[in-house]
Amino acid sequence: MWTTVFLLYLATGNTWADSCAGRCGAGLDSSKTCQCNTNCATYGDCCSDYYALCTQQTCSGRCNAALDNTKPCQCNSACVNFGDCCPDYQSLCVGGGGGTPDVTCDISCLANQLWDNDINRVQVWEYEVNHQGQTTTSSTSDQAAQSLFTYLQEENVFLKPTYSTFLALLDNYTPSTSVTESQxxxxxxxxxxxxxxxxxxxxxxxxxxxxxxxxxxxxxTSYREVIKELWFNLYARSSSGPINSSGFEHVLVGETSSKVSGFHNWIQFYLEEKKGAINYQGWVSRSQPLNIVAARFTWNGLSKAKGSFFVGVSPEFDIAIYTACALTKPNSSCSFTMAGTSLTIQTYDVAHKSGLQVATAYPNI
Structure with a gap:
């Protein structure tokens, strides 16, 4: 054991204070420059040998190995696509030449960057939700006597620039898909x-x-144009229909025909519920670590059997994570690990229009 630790010490070039040797699972030690418990992954202050010594999440000796379902993470090029690479895959297997994909940051890498840097995400003390009863997509009974959102400190949240400019867009659209849209x-x-x-x-x-x-x-410049095309340029939802939709309208505002379609944004849900236009009827499924809820509800009397959305994230987070999946995994499941939780985003393109647009995008839970 001490031979292994000594080799890790030499390989990392750290002092003993920077190692997890003998410290796995220990509480916060402010005298150390890095930590060795599960919280370090959240705060980004894990010691460099944390995954190797304290978990089995390491590629040491496993670069290019075949899938091993007994391990919590993988160390071959396929892990980039499946989002289950070990944390040190890039440094040990790619940086060291043990099999090199064309890029150094996969979708899981990006998702964690987005999550960790979403400084405009609403803080837990700024809002409260009341999930109430679980339901099913086929249920006809209401499992929630009260609203989903109990309160939101609008004065703190909605004055932020990305929120205030987002709110200004919501009244630019007519939900009915029978109405031609213009901008x-x-x-x-x-x-x-x-x-x-x-x-x-x-x-x-x-x-x-x-x-x-x-x-x-x-x-x-091209980045801005891609975002515009994906989210804001108008299109017809059917090849023979009127110009009646956009990615932004469908995903973040919501649309209606004989039922509700799209509607995968918590801010719009909160606002419409506050107005009395939404009747929340319970949750179909939830991902508690990422604060995602799939809700059954009616909007202006029309039903949505299951509408899933992140709760509390910023507008830029929604745009970013859905954009990444729409471009890298169009018309398919986009699976990755974010904040230690596996998640799949489903996106679809507008098939009858050239190029890529967001027909829809949502957490598939």
Missing amino acids: DAAEWIEIDAFLDAILATDVMNHLYNFLVEHGHVTDA
């Missing part, structure tokens, strides 16, 4: 103001770097 100059000014706000955030900067690295954009 006048004033509405494009509001769209550009929203883009200016979100593109200035760390979340969208991480997305930009990821998309450049993966060859989806080349510079800031």
Whole structure:
């Protein structure tokens, strides 16, 4: 054992104070420069040998090994696509030459960057939700006598630039898909103001770097145009129908025909529920670590059997995570690990329109 620890010490070039040797599971020790418990992954202060010594999440001696379901993570090039690489896969197997994909940050890497840098995410003391009873997509009974959202400190949240510019967009759309949509100059000014706000955030900067690295954009100008095309340029939801939709309207505002479609944003849900337009009827499924809820509800009397959304994330986070999946895994499941939790985002493109647009995007829980 001490031979192994000594070799790790030599390999990392750390002092003993920077090692997890003999410290696995120990509480916070402010006298140390790094930590060795499960919270260190959340706070980003794990010692460099934490995964090797305290968990089995290491690629040491496993680079290019076949799938091993007895291990919590994998160490071959397929792990990049499946989002289950060990934390040291890049440094040990890619940086060391043991099998090199074309990029150094996969979708799990990006997802964690987005999550960790979402400084505009609503804090736990700024809102409260009441999930109440579980239901099913086929149920006809209401399992929630009260609203989903109990309160939100709007004065703290909605004054932030990415929120205030997001709110300005919500009344630019007519939910009914039977109505032709258009966007006048004033509405494009509001769209550009929203883009200016979100593109200035760390979340969208991480997305930009990821998309450049993966060859989806080349510079800031092309990046902005890709976001516009995916989310704001209008399209017809059917090949013979009117110009009646956009990615932003469908996913973040919601649309209606004989029922509700899209509607995968917590802010819009909160606002419409506050107005009395939404009747929350219970949750179908939840992902508690990531604060995702799939709700059954009615909106202006029309039903949504299951609508899933992140709760409390910033507008830029929604745009970023859905954009990454729409571009890298269009029309398919986009699976990754974020904040230690496995998640799948489902996206679809508009098949009858050239290029990529967001037809829909949502957490598939």
